[in-house]
Amino acid sequence: MPKKQDATPDLVRKSPLLPKSGDFIVDHKNLRLQERKALSAIQVLSFKGKHQASAKAISAVLGIECSTQPGVCNSDGKTQVAWNGPNSWMIVANDEEAGRASGELFKTLQDAIGELAAVIDQSHGRCGLRLSGPRARAVMAKNTAVDLHPRAFGPGRCALTSVAHMNATIVQVDDAPTYDLFVIRSLARSFAHAIEHACHEFEGEQ
């Protein structure tokens, strides 16, 4: 069995957003848009009758309350546990920030709840963007019909919806406001372009 480990280059994750990956795609006074790079995104689908048990097990293993409430995303500031459908969560973190090795989050969850739920690695299948600043809500209003007004939405909330005509998950991070937007990787460039376009109006603001 031939093994060619010697000549192997190191594994480097290539962002679907290159060449814009890493830089601020938008950097205005009232608005910033940047990729959240190299994320772990683990989808959990609880088996029949195991939803509450899955939630408890996730809460226990991550130390973050995993809510069964639709539209809730709890976070410890590094790892987000976002409601992702009637029997599903998406658990998202930047491994480096969260102090985990690559693949560790998947393995941790698989070990902890593998009997209760399907644990599916979507880390390479999602692109994360962070939109932040006083104009962020105005930019979102150009791209989604979901009401993000502070009375209807806020930090700790998430929504599965259509953003710029593409399926996406919106997670509100803070009151800046800051939104994390997750979209499938193949659409990353179209998606980022649409959001960037919606930001132009506020470019000249001082």
Place this chain on the structure above:
Amino acid sequence: MLRIECPWCGIRNEDEFSYGGDASVQRPTDDASQDDWYDYVYTRNNPAGRHSEYWHHANGCRAWIKVERDTVSHEIFSVTPASPNLPSGNRED
């Protein structure tokens, strides 16, 4: 534009959903007659008024739902999950 209240996600625009056909028809059992299967696929009422229909929250939580809708006024009377087994998120499951 219809506004449909997904039992999980709340009120969303019609364009997040795709229509899934008549929810009043019952899928026959495997031993049902050929005629029953034919009716199931091809025979439909076309009521002007109250109608039960499937919608799929395709651009949202991916749940299939049953919507009771007036086909004339578009008034929606009720929306319920198609599956009795999906966790509601609001009750104890």
Place this chain on the structure above:
Amino acid sequence: MSQQYRTSNGGQINRARSISFTFDGKSYTGFEGDTLASALLANGVHLMGRSFKYHRPRGIQTAGSEEPNAIVELRTGPRKEPNTRATTIELFDGLVAKSQNRWPSLAFDAMAINNLFSPLLSAGFYYKTFMWPASFWTNVYEHVIRRAAGLGTAPTEADPDFYEQCHEHCDVMIVGAGPAGLSAALAAASTDARVILLDEHPLLGGSLNSENFSIDGKPGNEWAAEAVAKLEAMDNVHLMTRTTLFGYYDHNVVAAIEKVSDHLPVPAKGHPRQRMWTFYPGRVILATGATERPLVFGNNDKPGVMLASAARTYANLYGVKPGRRAVIATNNNDAYRSALDLHRAGVNVVAVVDSRQHPGTQLVAELEKLSIRLIAGATVGAAEGRQHVKAAQIVTTQGDTLDPERIECDLIAASGGWNPNVHLHSQSGAKPVYDDSITSFIPGDSRQAEVSIGAAKGSFSLQNCLDQGTAAGAEAAKLAGFKAANIKAASAKDEGAYAIEALWISPTPYNKSFKQFVDQQNDVKSSDVALASQEGYDSAELLKRYTTQGMATDQGKTSNVNTLAILACQRGEPVPEVGITTFRPPYVAVAMGVFAGHTVGYDFMPVRRTAIHDWNEKQGAVFIEAGLWLRARYYPQRPGDTMNDCYIRETNATRSNVALVDVTSLGKIDIQGPDAAEFLNRLYINNWLKLPIGKARYGIMLREDGMVFDDGTTSRLAENHYYMTTTTANAGPVLAHMEQYHQSEWPELDVVFCSVTEQWTGIAVAGPNSRKLLEKVIDIDLSNEAFPFMAAGECRMNNIPGRLFRISFSGELAYEINVPADYGEQAWLELLEAGKEMGVSVYGTEALGTMRIEKGHVAGSELDGRTTAKDLGLEGLANRGKHFIGKHNSERPALLDEGRLQVVGLKSLVVDRNLRIGSQLVDPKVKLATVNQSQGHITATTYSPQLECGIALGLLRDGASRHGEQLDAVFPLDDETLKVEVCHPVFIDPEGELVRA
């Protein structure tokens, strides 16, 4: 002299800022705050264009968006916009406008001869005049009519500006910021409800800006400005100017257009020209006001004839005298305000002509005080003048009309009464009702969460507007769940009763026939209404379509009620018997660009790119769209390479050596759970219960009607873990199908699944040397014994984790490797590097298609929704001893019929000629005259480098038993007939020795 009709003071214009503009090539100046119409009037320009059918000279009728006549071509070049209303265009520096529909010039229009031939162009002329012969339509009528009648011309260059769309939610939306709307906003906003107040004008206040009202002891416009300032300071209020609500839809969704940059020479950087808003209000308050209707008298379309309220708006709001000698004609008290305001502005009001016998004594006294002559019981029978009004012919409304009194004037300001703007109410699904006391339609019962107030409800007194606004604002907020507002309505001076007496058509002087226009934009006259009625088109909806009344860009805002009333007179019935037509969106003309929003150019459609996209692009690959995906179609290697050169080279390289293809776009679904196998068993026609771990199987899914839905391989990765692939096209539909059956039919199954298409980059490695290549980089034993055909398992490619499948679409020894997508490009490059020494190459979807046809694999063109598994020769895969979707209906007798179209292979018998998709297969003895003689058709074609001839797959009647027959492949559109031979659809390696090698 410039602006000779400007008053010496007054108006809400900025006299310190002069603005220059051109109209029909001539330069003028106006002031900031002017509209194009007010600036032209200030310069004494009334003639604005020629009418649609008769090319009659037309001027300015109104001072708002209801304008039927003063439509111009605005700007030049790519920003040119035809059919814009001069009455709503805000003046900006360098504005260029042009009159429309005139040739060679506005003052002398050759087509005005249509005016003399008007009997030809009467109601229904399209239907009557040009019946036959049909050839005349394109050759004669079309040209003549297009030149003679019509509106402006569209720009020929691309629009340099962009448009966008926006969404907003609120508790209470108030449409219209006049006295009622402002009062409603103040009340609703005081409860902390989220309030949106929008208005189409640049200045909020509505009639408070154009009338001399007084509220709470202040001038109306000052009160409005204070109310606006107060609302602006509240963070629960969104005030929007230059925004017109144009559509009221189901479930209380409404849409508006915001003219962000139309008042500027060019939009500010990054700003859209216009923005479409979709609002989701809890409650809607329609404070949309009322529109004055014209009086229907002879030559009532002459420049110099204007609505009475428009005349005073020009004086009050813009400081413009719309004429020097004015006659006011009315059937109600409201128009007396025009007499007083015009008098105050310095216009000589020579007479007020009131059709009522007994105008109110207070009004009579007021006119007397100003020495303005009042003629009661009389009206204007006709206007005199060629290009402008010279005189009004006054007739009595009762008795003798033979001997009119002639009054010289250059302005006839006429009021036929006021029509509440019930358009949005009607669009919401409600039915307006006729109110005899105001001789017009008022809102009926609400069907959605909306209420009309103020003039929009037919309440024309200012105090009523303020009161109703305050009450409605508080009530709407309460209904939206907020605490009751504690706010008092402002108080206004009583301005007396409205006291209208209907006058639908004026008597004509000398009993002569004059053109009395009802719909001025579409040139519909009172006589057209009468004619239509006589010919039996006497219902409101029929009349509208027959005469085209109300179907121009103004949507009949000034003409609808007059038309209905005249029709009622014709039918000898009261107006409510005639009813009212349904108003439909849009309320105002909306540019198409705003519906497209930002989804043009790069953003026209979202594009899905694979991880190998950049590499493909660098190689100069030619792409093809597959749904939203961009896939590499072929790879030109040198200048002049055609697609044929490429796919033949790529196919040969694969079949003789080894090559890679990017198959990322195939759908991938991860399925887990104790009932996963049972779920698959019901989805597919095949049996899945005995598939071993580490094996893949090709499966067929049917729809419930028995037709094939999709195909693909599904692999068992672990005890309760399966990995399904679908076709690129059906990735979405298959997942939705699985979700539907799992949720609505089989919720008892303990199975979960989701799309993992995006997680994995798929690379197929095909060709006789594929094993040799993979052995250099893959860490598992790839020998035939250890990893046979249809094996599946996890592996590492160098140190990239992946999944390996021994499956083949090409018919060669082949593998498909999946790696996490962020490593996709790296995996691709490492495979190319490892295969360099053996001459590895790449291929695109064109070669992929060639090889699948040679191998006889069916794909989308054969899975066309009309073929069964039996038709496709795949019935052998079915396990009919179990239940599966589509089982019963696939057994219907007609679907088992021997005469059905079945998949076959076809070889071209003509050297160097490829077959053509869509060609019909016919018996060579029969000439193809009708499609009935077709025995089938070709679904997919290619040149086969293996067979060295054109080959195809096709669907042929009873095809499975006809191998060896010769047929004609006929393509009638190009008059092409090629001889073909029917054969087995698998052209190469029928025993499958290659894939098992």
